[in-house]
Amino acid sequence: MTQATDNAFYDRADAHIELSNQQLGDSDNPGAVAASMTFAATRFSTWVSARGFKSGEEMAAAREAMLKYFCDQYRMMLEDNLDDYIAQFEQYMNGQRNDA
Template sequence: MSDTEQAFYDRATEMIKLANKQNQNTEIKTGEVSASFMYAVARYNAWFGSTNFETKEQMVSKKQEMMDYYVERYKEMLESNMNDYIEHFDHYRSTQK
């Protein structure tokens, strides 16, 4: 694995650690943490997308293209992770007890 790939996974791991920490609060439901996580990445990506433009009109003209890109990437990542969890279900679930 390259240093760039490792850095990618290290950043993701840090975010997952934060979500897991929030999951330890018995007053917060796991689904609420997941929803907050999704909102945060959507908000961040909207901001990040805006940095490519000088005007609101430019962003409006590329909005659908950006939406399609982010949705497709998320779908690919979700599918890959779902397949990984299915393939290693017993192992992953046994380590969470």
């Protein structure tokens, strides 16, 4: 896995968030946009992981370790963002911004 804090990490994340914010303009269902973004992240992560294996059987043997890794990473990032929004709630939500 690449280190999450390389120089372009936040630029890449911001580009994905910007696309989702644009999709919010076309949707009255932000949950659907969030679900699509989550699906895309899991699909891409699975593809990146699959590139490191020689066979489906080899990948299957590592399935539980991959699930643990990705779930742990998601939880850590979610906790960080929840804590940030809790601490900065008034600043972030003042005026009910329609983007992330």
